[in-house]
Amino acid sequence: MSAARPLALGVTGLTMKFDGVTVLREVTFSVPAGTTTALVGPPGAGKSLLVQILLGQLKPSSGTASVGGPGSGVRGNRPVGAVLQPYGLQPGRTVRGQLLVYAAAAGVSDAEVDGILALTRLDAVARTKVQTLPPNMTARVALAIALLGDPPLLILDDPLTGLDGPERAWLFDRLHRHARRGGSVLLTSQSLSTVLPVSDNLVVLSAGSVVYQGSPRSLRRNHPDRLVVAASSPIALATMLAAQGFTDAVMRSDGRLAIAEAGRADIEAAAGRARVQLTEMIPEPVHPDRVLTALTRTAPTPYGMPQ
Incomplete structure (x- = not known):
């Protein structure tokens, strides 16, 4: 060491x-x-x-x-x-x-x-x-x-x-x-x-x-890029992905899945096993300054306080 x-x-x-x-x-x-x-x-x-x-x-x-x-x-x-x-x-x-x-x-x-x-x-x-x-x-x-x-x-x-x-x-x-x-x-x-x-x-x-x-690497792991996927059965796809170890899949309000860590090939393979049809797969990279916004909160600055 x-x-x-x-x-x-x-x-x-x-x-x-x-x-x-x-x-x-x-x-x-x-x-x-x-x-x-x-x-x-x-x-x-x-x-x-x-x-x-x-x-x-x-x-x-x-x-x-x-x-x-x-x-x-x-x-x-x-x-x-x-x-x-x-x-x-x-x-x-x-x-x-x-x-x-x-x-x-x-x-x-x-x-x-x-x-x-x-x-x-x-x-x-x-x-x-x-x-x-x-x-x-x-x-x-x-x-x-x-x-x-x-x-x-x-x-x-x-x-x-x-x-x-x-x-x-x-x-x-x-x-x-x-x-x-x-x-x-x-x-x-x-x-x-x-x-x-x-x-x-x-x-x-x-x-x-x-x-x-x-x-920076640890911060990136906590805020990974995602693939946004539209599927005939998003729940079945998420379940199959979880069975393969890809547990970070978030359901969006429009019914699409935002999936982290899994690549295109992983998602396509899971969809095939679950007999789910994929109709859309869009990369959604997370900009670092969006991560900064998520980490910080808006608070009033006391008068005269330097930045």
């Missing part, structure tokens, strides 16, 4: 109250070293508030959050690199000038700044003022600042904002490389579908509480 990975980040029983209103409730999860964890939830779920607590900007009412430890990730000058919303960039500074300010505070050399500019493909706009950049380049500047000092843990609050498909693919590649080197990532998103390609683990937050945590 392989040894458990050391933790890059551990959160235990984290609770936050504003004016007597609980906005985070007993939040517990961990980010193992060398992995990427996505913190997902609708607006008002408490994602940004939790990030602020993890970065020491807010003190929780109760619970603990610990960062790092022996063997928790790659070495670097800073334990944590962060992207926050809003980015907090100075619009009148050049891209390179922006990085130099943060580099000086972090004890990072000018040579490393130039290396980060090349890494994030910002070297071509290094002398351009931030205020003239398009959203995707502004997002890259924020990420470049987070990467200064080669921090083992990256905490990225909604880093996909303003990025198109190719930009997201580029970011995911960077995060995969960071994890392969032993680094760790916690990123937030309002969309489950956008973060699945990069996530090893998922934490779903709804109204300040964790409603799911685990792997």
Whole structure:
């Protein structure tokens, strides 16, 4: 049996109250070293508030959050690199000038700044003022600042904002490389579908509480794609499928069966044995964001609560 990975980040029983209103409730999860964890939830779920607590900007009412430890990730000058919303960039500074300010505070050399500019493909706009950049380049500047000092843990609050498909693919590649080197990532998103390609683990937050945590594969098993089948006798078909071990068949209000796990060949074989005629078989893939909607609930957001 392989040894458990050391933790890059551990959160235990984290609770936050504003004016007597609980906005985070007993939040517990961990980010193992060398992995990427996505913190997902609708607006008002408490994602940004939790990030602020993890970065020491807010003190929780109760619970603990610990960062790092022996063997928790790659070495670097800073334990944590962060992207926050809003980015907090100075619009009148050049891209390179922006990085130099943060580099000086972090004890990072000018040579490393130039290396980060090349890494994030910002070297071509290094002398351009931030205020003239398009959203995707502004997002890259924020990420470049987070990467200064080669921090083992990256905490990225909604880093996909303003990025198109190719930009997201580029970011995911960077995060995969960071994890392969032993680094760790916690990123937030309002969309489950956008973060699945990069996530090893998922934490779903709804109204300040964790409603799911685990792997994307486990979540998918609990919300499988289905084949919607119209048959001359749906009950006889469902009974035959159950006898063959396919027990997840749901009767729709229109009389059709929504069948999970069984393939076309399985359903056709069961229909043949049950002497049932099939008149329609339509794939019904479950979109990840429908799964997110099913997991979360609509709740009023307390006034002033960050997302």
